[in-house]
Amino acid sequence: MPIRHFTAHNFRCLENIELDADREYNLICGPNASGKTSVLEALAYLGRGKSFRGAATTDLIRHGEQEFVLFGQVEAGERQAKVGVRNSHEGLEVHVDGEVDGGAAALAAVLPLQIIDPDVHNLVGGAPEQRRRYLDWIAFHVEPGFLDAWRRFRRALKQRNAALKSGAAVATIDGWNAGFVEFAGRIDRGRRQALEIVTRGLEEAGQDLVGSEVGFVYQQGWNEDKALLKALEDSMERDLQQGSTQCGPHRADLKLMYDSRRARKLVSRGQQKLLACAMILAATATAQTALERPLLLLLDDPAAELDSDGLQRLMHRVVNLGCQVVATSLETELRFFPEAATVFHVEHGDLKRIG
Numbered sequence: 001m002p003i004r005h006f007t008a009h010n011f012r013c014l015e016n017i018e019l020d021a022d023r024e025y026n027l028i029c030g031p032n033a034s035g036k037t038s039v040l041e042a043l044a045y046l047g048r049g050k051s052f053r054g055a056a057t058t059d060l061i062r063h064g065e066q067e068f069v070l071f072g073q074v075e076a077g078e079r080q081a082k083v084g085v086r087n088s089h090e091g092l093e094v095h096v097d098g099e100v101d102g103g104a105a106a107l108a109a110v111l112p113l114q115i116i117d118p119d120v121h122n123l124v125g126g127a128p129e130q131r132r133r134y135l136d137w138i139a140f141h142v143e144p145g146f147l148d149a150w151r152r153f154r155r156a157l158k159q160r161n162a163a164l165k166s167g168a169a170v171a172t173i174d175g176w177n178a179g180f181v182e183f184a185g186r187i188d189r190g191r192r193q194a195l196e197i198v199t200r201g202l203e204e205a206g207q208d209l210v211g212s213e214v215g216f217v218y219q220q221g222w223n224e225d226k227a228l229l230k231a232l233e234d235s236m237e238r239d240l241q242q243g244s245t246q247c248g249p250h251r252a253d254l255k256l257m258y259d260s261r262r263a264r265k266l267v268s269r270g271q272q273k274l275l276a277c278a279m280i281l282a283a284t285a286t287a288q289t290a291l292e293r294p295l296l297l298l299l300d301d302p303a304a305e306l307d308s309d310g311l312q313r314l315m316h317r318v319v320n321l322g323c324q325v326v327a328t329s330l331e332t333e334l335r336f337f338p339e340a341a342t343v344f345h346v347e348h349g350d351l352k353r354i355g
């Protein structure tokens, strides 16, 4: 049971809400614009330190207020943790058991979660960055040193790009290459290991959700036939022209294949949604196994874009995953969701338990 007790203050339309979550299934229902997605967004913010809708802090703070505050009692395996987040125009403040400064990574470690929302199909059809983030999330939970490698790589990339932009001498830019290559290699290895584990789950989930063979093709971000150092040397002219490093793990992509063809180009919106759900459920299962505890899964209007058969397949798989689920629905029930779910009603930003 990842989250037990949750409160949100001045987050979007939610002035003050309190949610005592069921350890398995929770349903938040209410009419349009009542605050359902806002509740999920607040929960997700507590585990990520950012909005899954890509919203800026100013848009998240309730109109006319100065800050929002979120708090959760979380079960992280054997450990009980108190997690708090405050965000104002002065910036984000994170507390985990009274400790400050851990930032978003501390939140992600204590409250790991995944989200399926009506835009989830973008994971398949959208830009590579989303799929890199997807893969890095798995690697973060599966590979203990991944976060450190990732932070160091970001720093090396920033420094190399700054040198390229400032028109520094080639020798100066080359000076950044050794660190860049070392951390890039660690990221690439971490990603490949994560991919190996998640692929098994993806194949199974894909078969179950779309009845086809589904797999990943990983592109590391530079020519597979070249060592990264050589690729960097060869692209120096292009890097100087562009003022940024053109090859490396920040250019990686993870292509989703559907019956041996690129899913992005082929499948319908509903199929893209089911494929993206297969990716997310496989990632959730992978992290749950690695962490040996249930994760939080947020489902925002899961019925959107899906026919009855698709929704049934999705919900069946969700229920068998063994995670804690918080789902939203316009109605007081959600088809194929367990009847034993705890039900909350939200209206004008006010949340009440009704069943």
Ligand SMILES: Nc1ncnc2c1ncn2[C@@H]1O[C@H](COP(=O)(O)OP(=O)(O)OP(=O)(O)O)[C@@H](O)[C@H]1O
Pocket: 011, 012, 013, 014, 030, 031, 032, 033, 034, 035, 036, 037, 038, 039, 058, 059, 060, 061, 062, 063, 330
């Ligand atoms: N910063 C804010 N302060 C106050 N209200 C806000 C803020 N941001 C958004 N809102 C309002 O919150 C309301 C609830 O939005 P939300 O997206 O949570 O609704 P919903 O119940 O998910 O609706 P739908 O069924 O259409 O998906 C909307 O009316 C929106 O305009």
Ligand SMILES: [Mg+2]
Pocket: 036, 037, 038, 300
């Ligand atoms: Mg909504």
